[in-house]
Amino acid sequence: MPIVEAHILEGYSATEKSRLTSALTNAIRFVVPAPDVAITVMLHEYPSEAYARGGQHRQPAPALPDPSTIVRDYLTSMEARDLEAAQSMLREDFQMVFPATDPMTRLSELIEWSKARYRSVKKTYDGFDALHGNGVAVVYARGTLHGEWLDGTPFDGIRFIDRFEISEGKIVRQDVWNDMGEVRAQ
Known part of the structure; x- marks a missing residue:
């Protein structure tokens, strides 16, 4: 014990x-x-x-914000296309990597890249897992994607995992894994 x-x-x-x-x-x-x-x-x-x-x-240092809350707020802002709010949660050296992409550093790059993949996409969350390692908070968001392909056909139930690194209360990196390419190929 x-x-x-x-x-x-x-x-x-x-x-x-x-x-x-x-x-x-x-x-x-x-x-x-x-x-x-x-x-x-x-x-x-x-x-x-x-x-x-x-x-x-000495006075106590202010507590760091909950990293899972930062990620949830960011993803909510992205889904609502409130890019200004989402951008405010990113550090200047932010990078994001999606399947089969080079690292992107601006949200506008992601929006442009996604235009050739689907009309809309939203997430249903199964959970958020947070831990700390190598000087950053790491948050995994996991669940499924649903939305519309470019031709208007709906999709749903596509698995995803997003991995975020947070430092100094800002998102530094986002790595995304999902089955969208495999499902789209079918």
């Missing part, structure tokens, strides 16, 4: 503390074969006046 204690400065919201305890529980589960109910996480909060580094009292 693992017990994890973390010391944090006061100032984080209940939601942020809940995200932290969930993340610590998940980190333990990567190594220790214990069910969630057997993992205890305790947060000890201290007022900023009780903490100093280098002789200076």
